Amino acid sequence: MLESFPVGGLAVVVGATGGIGGALLARLAGERSFRGVVGLSRGGAPPLDLTAEETIARAAAHLAGTGRELRLVVDATGFLHGGGLGPERSWRQLDPAHLAKAFAVNATGPALLMKHFLPLLPRDGKSVFATLSARVGSIGDNDLGGWYSYRAAKAALNQLVRTAAIELRRQRPTAVCVALHPGTVDTGLSAPFAKAGLDVQPAGRAAERLLRAIDRLAAEDSGGFFDHWGGRLPW
Ligand SMILES: NC(=O)c1ccc[n+]([C@@H]2O[C@H](COP(=O)([O-])OP(=O)(O)OC[C@H]3O[C@@H](n4cnc5c(N)ncnc54)[C@H](OP(=O)(O)O)[C@@H]3O)[C@@H](O)[C@H]2O)c1
Numbered sequence: 003m004l005e006s007f008p009v010g011g012l013a014v015v016v017g018a019t020g021g022i023g024g025a026l027l028a029r030l031a032g033e034r035s036f037r038g039v040v041g042l043s044r045g046g047a048p049p050l051d052l053t054a055e056e057t058i059a060r061a062a063a064h065l066a067g068t069g070r071e072l073r074l075v076v077d078a079t080g081f082l083h084g085g086g087l088g089p090e091r092s093w094r095q096l097d098p099a100h101l102a103k104a105f106a107v108n109a110t111g112p113a114l115l116m117k118h119f120l121p122l123l124p125r126d127g128k129s130v131f132a133t134l135s136a137r138v139g140s141i142g143d144n145d146l147g148g149w150y151s152y153r154a155a156k157a158a159l160n161q162l163v164r165t166a167a168i169e170l171r172r173q174r175p176t177a178v179c180v181a182l183h184p185g186t187v188d189t190g191l192s193a194p195f196a197k198a199g200l201d202v203q204p205a206g207r208a209a210e211r212l213l214r215a216i217d218r219l220a221a222e223d224s225g226g227f228f229d230h231w232g233g234r235l236p237w
Contacts (some may be wrong), residue, residue, distance in 0.1 A: 003210070004074075004217045005037045008127040011073030014065060017116060019043040021079030021189025022134065025209035030074075038070055052079055052111025062118035072122045074216070077133040078116055081107035082152050082191050089149040089195070101151045104117035108155035109162060116179070117165045123170075123177045129224060130216055131170075135159050135227065142236035160227050160237060167225030178224040182215065185230045186209045 013030045017023035018041025027041045042061050050061040065072055082089060087100045112133045123129040125225040138149055139156025160181050167179040186192055186200050187208040196202050203211075211230040218232050225236045 003029070003213055004033050004035045006128055006219075007073050007130075008071075009035055010018055010037045011071040011124075011129075012036060012038045012065065012068060013074040014040045014042060014072065014076070015118075016042045016075065016077045017079035017134075019045065020078050020080070021191065021205045022184055022187055022208055022212075023076075025205035026076055026078055026212065029206070029213055031090040036073065037220060038068065040065065042067075052114065053106050053226060056116050058111075058114050058118050062122060065119075066122055068189075071124045071127075071129075072119070073124070073127075073129045075115070075119050075131045076212070076216070077112050079111060080109065080134060080191060085195065089152055091134050091148050093150070096150060100184075101154070104151035104155040105158065108152065111159040112159055112167045113162045113166075116162065118173075120166060120170055120177075120179065123174055125174055126176055128176055128221075129179070130178045130180070130219060132178075132180050132182050132212075132216055132219075133163060134212075135163070137229065137235060139181075140227070140236050163227075164225045171221075171224060176221050178219045178221060180219060180223060180224070180225070181227045182212060183227070183229045183235060184212055 012037040015023050015027045018027045030039045044051045048061050048064050049057055051057045136156045138153050163181045170177050170179050186202045187205055188202050215232040229235055
């Protein structure tokens with residue numbers, strides 16, 4: 003399915019235990035463009051926990067040690083609910099601990115992935131770092147309100163992607179760094195909120211669409227925010 007990448011490199015999925023991450027890993031395993039496909043997660047080897055930078059540094063060193071060119075990184079981690087926390091309906095529910103957790107996993111963690119993984123991208127030929135953001139992180143598209151911490155953390159993620167892409171372009175002009183919205187996908191993250199009438203995709207279909215969108219990305223798309231159809235989203 004992926005035809006735009008130089009053949010023989012490495013593809014990596016961070017958050018490989020997640021609904022979308024697992025489906026991405028399965029789809030990438032059958033791709034001839036890559037000589038190796040690696041899934042990283044908290045419980046894997048080496049373990050990668052977004053809230054512990056040293057584990058991210060060790061995972062990056064592990065990838066560098068394979069000697070293969072890192073052509074594709076998809077970050078499919080994220081946090082919306084769990085541990086007694088869920089999306090806020092009102093400012094009355096704003097809670098510093100919830101905001102901190104949402105930012106740690108949805109913004110700071112992916113920023114640290116960029117810090118340690120972007121320097122591993124090759125200096126020529128197509129390479130992509132794509133992080134899964136969410137349309138609800140769009141400020142321009144926010145007409146419904148609610149979901150304060152998730153929206154704000156994803157908006158922060160989008161800004162971090164945009165900023166890193168500008169720095170990346172100076173060093174690696176053929177590399178691409180983007181934020182992607184996967185659509186509504188049938189996973190544990192979305193399950194409590196999937197309403198009738200929403201177009202909920204199985205994770206396998208979302209993975210296929212995301213990979214097709216990634217295949218169409220060119221260097222001039224770096225720093226952008228796209229949906230799973232490859233369309234640009236408003237900031
Ligand atoms: N599903 C949707 O409808 C939808 C819509 C819009 C955007 N998204 C975005 O798409 C991405 C993937 O979502 P999903 O639906 O596949 O969610 P999911 O099934 O809940 O998967 C989330 C993944 O994030 C990982 N993770 C959480 N905290 C972590 C940490 N501290 N360190 C390392 N990994 C951590 C989880 O790992 P563990 O297994 O170790 O917990 C899991 O692999 C998220 O960014 C989400 O915001 C999803």
